[in-house]
Amino acid sequence: xxxxNPYLQDIRSLFEAGLDLSALxxxxxxxTGATGLIGGxxxxxxxxxxxxxxxxxxxGRNEARARQRFxxxxxEPDFHFIRHDISQPxxxxxxxxxxxxxxxxxxxxxxxxxxxxxVKSNIMGVEYLMDYGLAHGMKRMLFVSSxxxxxxxxxxxxxxxxxxYVDCATPRACYPSSKRAAETLCVAYAAEYGADVVIAxxxxxxxxxFTESDNRVYAQFIxxxxxxxxxxxxxxxxxxxSWLYVVDAACALLTILLKGAKGEAYNVxxxxxxxxxxxxxxxxxxxxxxxxxxDIDEANGNTTPITCATFSxxxxxxxxxxxxxAITEGLVHTLAAQRLLR
Numbered sequence: 001x002x003x004x005n006p007y008l009q010d011i012r013s014l015f016e017a018g019l020d021l022s023a024l025x026x027x028x029x030x031x032t033g034a035t036g037l038i039g040g041x042x043x044x045x046x047x048x049x050x051x052x053x054x055x056x057x058x059x060g061r062n063e064a065r066a067r068q069r070f071x072x073x074x075x076e077p078d079f080h081f082i083r084h085d086i087s088q089p090x091x092x093x094x095x096x097x098x099x100x101x102x103x104x105x106x107x108x109x110x111x112x113x114x115x116x117x118x119v120k121s122n123i124m125g126v127e128y129l130m131d132y133g134l135a136h137g138m139k140r141m142l143f144v145s146s147x148x149x150x151x152x153x154x155x156x157x158x159x160x161x162x163x164x165y166v167d168c169a170t171p172r173a174c175y176p177s178s179k180r181a182a183e184t185l186c187v188a189y190a191a192e193y194g195a196d197v198v199i200a201x202x203x204x205x206x207x208x209x210f211t212e213s214d215n216r217v218y219a220q221f222i223x224x225x226x227x228x229x230x231x232x233x234x235x236x237x238x239x240x241x242s243w244l245y246v247v248d249a250a251c252a253l254l255t256i257l258l259k260g261a262k263g264e265a266y267n268v269x270x271x272x273x274x275x276x277x278x279x280x281x282x283x284x285x286x287x288x289x290x291x292x293x294x295d296i297d298e299a300n301g302n303t304t305p306i307t308c309a310t311f312s313x314x315x316x317x318x319x320x321x322x323x324x325x326a327i328t329e330g331l332v333h334t335l336a337a338q339r340l341l342r
Contacts, residue, residue: 007208007337010247010325011041011048017324019251021046023258024054027139030096032086032125033103034058035065038144038202040209041250042100047073054078057096059103061085069209087120089128095136098257099129102144106175109215115174122178123185130189130197140196142257143186147203147242147267147311148176157312160201160265183265190263198260200253203269203311206330207246208337218243221281222338225288234297237278240308242269245330248323255321266319269311273327280331287332 029046033039039058046056047070056073059082060066066081073079084090086103104121111118126143133141151164158164166176189195210219221231244252252268260266275283281292325333 005337005340006333007247010333011045014045014247014251015050021049021254026054027097028055028057028094030057030059030099032059032101035060035062035069036102037207037210037246038205038249039102040069041207041246042102042253043070045250045254047079052078055080057082057094059084059086086125086128087117090132096133097139099133099138099141100144100253100257101125101129101141107214107216111172111175115171118174119178122182126182126185130195134193134195140198140257142253143182143197143199144253145179145183145199145201146176147201147309149180149183149201150309151176152306153308155308157310158267159312160267160315187263196262198256198262199265200256201265201267202249203242203244205244205246205249206334208334208341217277218280221284222335225284225290225335226339226342230291230293231281231285233278233281233292233294236296237276237281239277239306240274240310242310243273243275243280243327244268244270244323245325248325252316252321255319259319266316267311267313268316269313270323271313274310275327283328283331287335
């Protein structure tokens with residue numbers, strides 16, 4: 001069945017296209033948030049490399065979920081799972097060469113129900129990982145931030161030096177505000193202690209292996225379609241977003257890890273995949289031969305106040321990265337791969 005999984009085929013195609021991880025030879029790589037969407041894909045990419053000569057340490061809170069997610073690697077000698085909550089100090093002495101901090105719940109229901117935990121995983125996670133890395137010979141950390149740090153802009157694509165409005169006195173701000181603070185903490189460690197750190201700001205990222213509790217809009221759409229339902233929009237779906245297939249996102253993050261300039265932040269997006277929520281729904285519904293229907297709920301239809309969030313990727317493309325997957329293809333592959341998980 002794995003051979004029929006287009007997601008895995010897309011990962012293999014990265015190496016066929018020349019993804020070079022030779023700089024990681026002999027290294028130990030820690031990925032926090034490894035069972036999340038981006039962390040999981042990063043783990044898959046690293047473990048799929050045809051020239052794997054490094055050790056991968058996948059960190060997460062739920063071992064049962066990790067065993068299910070990474071069952072095909074579990075007994076591999078160069079794969080290791082660490083059960084840990086990143087809001088606590090690491091309890092190990094393993095000298096990690098590279099740390100990728102991707103542990104942060106990006107699901108809107110957590111922003112509402114667990115805002116304190118969202119803040120802690122971002123800010124305290126950076127603190128504990130930086131302190132650990134500096135004490136154990138870390139070469140570099142990649143902090144996976146978010147395009148939400150830009151807040152609300154004026155409709156033009158965000159560049160890495162922009163900063164839009166965020167109402168910090170709201171629980172919903174737990175995510176963008178803590179991502180902003182964590183980025184500042186990263187560059188503060190670089191300035192004061194000489195830490196080598198780079199920052200990635202992914203746009204809205206989609207792909208398979210999301211959990212049943214994930215209520216991000218694309219996950220809700222796919223879950224409903226695979227249940228044989230039409231898509232019901234509670235708003236007009238006019239919010240405009242940059243979207244990126246998770247395999248392309250993982251490739252971008254590894255490019256930033258290996259080629260990014262110390263202390264710099266990089267947008268991760270695809271300028272050809274800037275569409276509205278309504279257009280996203282229509283693309284997915286068409287792929288499954290379903291309908292998009294509207295049941296407007298002005299009070300509860302929107303989960304974010306940001307109406308437009310698109311990104312300039314000129315800085316990232318100068319490192320040699322380009323997106324490989326058009327949004328229509330990526331959504332079809334996501335649907336197919338997620339169906340195989342049922």
